[in-house]
Amino acid sequence: MAVLKVKFTKTRRGKLAQVLWILNWVSVVTGLIIFSLGLYLKIEIRKRSELMISRDLQTVPNMLIAVGTIACVINFFGGKICYDCSDANKFTRWKLFMLPYIICTFFFTFCVFAGAIMCYTMRNELETALYRGLKDALKYYKDTDIPGRCFLKSTIDMLQIEFHCCGNNGFRDWFEIQWVSARYLDMSSKEVIDRFKSNVDGKYLLDGVPFSCCNPSSPRPCIQYQITNNSAHYNYDYLLEDLNIWLRGCREALLEYYDQLMQTIGLTVLIVWLFELSVLTGVRYLQTAMENVLVLGDPESESHGWLLENSCMETAKQNFKIIKNLGKVNQISTLSGKSDPNMDIPIADYGPDNVPPSSIPTVS
Structure with missing residues (x-):
């Protein structure tokens, strides 16, 4: 059973695409804000680097700078995708790209959250x-x-x-x-x-x-x-x-100053993370709704959108099976030699002569 299933008409799909297009451009601005905050923090730490002995103090500002840059790039392309997805014919060009884009954006939002947490855990260091x-x-x-x-x-x-x-x-x-x-x-x-x-x-x-x-x-x-x-x-x-x-x-005095600075930056990044999460949720609904339109074959028809096609437990099991199968494939690919077409065991496992048992003549 799908998780958080919602019905969309053609009008609602169009409005959702337009809103997501606007929100993605707003997210480009928030990415610039994160980049600016990371750069400002980096400058403030460098200004008093003579008074600090540590090699890892630049980790947090560098993280924020990287996250801000990635946010600008991802949301720039996200705006283009959402603008085209309002039309079923244009959506076919992005259909194969949508799921990898959503997965990458999900991991990116996790990095934004990690950056916010790092701002609050920097005090001891x-x-x-x-x-x-x-x-x-x-x-x-x-x-x-x-x-x-x-x-x-x-x-x-x-x-x-x-x-x-x-x-x-x-x-x-x-x-x-x-x-x-x-x-x-x-x-x-x-x-x-x-x-x-x-x-x-x-x-x-x-x-x-x-x-x-x-x-x-x-x-x-x-x-x-x-x-x-x-x-x-x-x-x-x-x-x-x-x-x-x-x-x-x-x-x-310096700890109090940096504490206030880090708390302000951390709170700002946390708000940006919640905003990015809401945009990602909307993009997922738009993707599933438009895919169901293609399945129905009628651009004017109603379609359903959801966050997960199956329940959380079933989705976790499916992903676990995929990862497990990938592990088996990688394990087999590391073995030398070619595989016997009649058997699942590679020829390299038969013995030093690489001859399958079926080809050895028997003595009557």
Whole structure:
């Protein structure tokens, strides 16, 4: 029994073909939207690639770009097919092409759905990449005269200013690294020498942060040095007073930014997937309805359209049998030699001489 069987008159078939023609052209636009979103995401990730250590972050944008491109191509041809299928005579030209087209479109819609899901599952990988990347970037903040690292200081400063953040997890990350280059330190100063000797690693550590961590909205002048020293500043208690530097870490800020971006893109792609699924359903109804018209032989007659000709279980069994038979054919084709016309066993299986038993003379 057919699944979701619907009766179509000639007028309804014509209207369905016209609507599908319009929807396919709308789908070309949605394909361009997916392509644009993938390209935008790719650019946003590349802009901060110095702060991320991962090889797989481009998988999602590349997937969206590929899906968007394929959507434009498939729906462009789909519009032409639906436009011709309004006429039974023109449908005969596309009859053999319709089923492969529907199967390819079905797998394409699955790829669109996979792209939407990937947008929501990217967070963990992105968080790991940011944690490792920001940690290394902060460590090389002072290396402004080393090729390959000379732009990291500017990158970190602009990041902290733009996203109102400080450090990797927070402003205390700056206390654990030497972020002032040795070329700007007076090595003859006793204070500088004492700071180098005050820790095991021999680094110049400060309880201070770069200027880009300062909050410009604070009414008090920025306290970026001796942040934890209450006696160094008048009327100051770093445990009680709201600090006039950014307290949020840059990893958290970037994750929040990319989360919002990925959720927006994922929701858009999911809506496009539902739209593509509805177009595919309409094309399937149009195909089956027009094929039944050809069977009846009367273009003016009513015809039935359906999603599946048989029930889901019967269709699954039929497909399983087809796949099983294909497997047997491939298995037989891998055997060497020709097959005996009188038997199903290839000659190669008879023995080393390739002589069938029927041709060996018997001794009476």
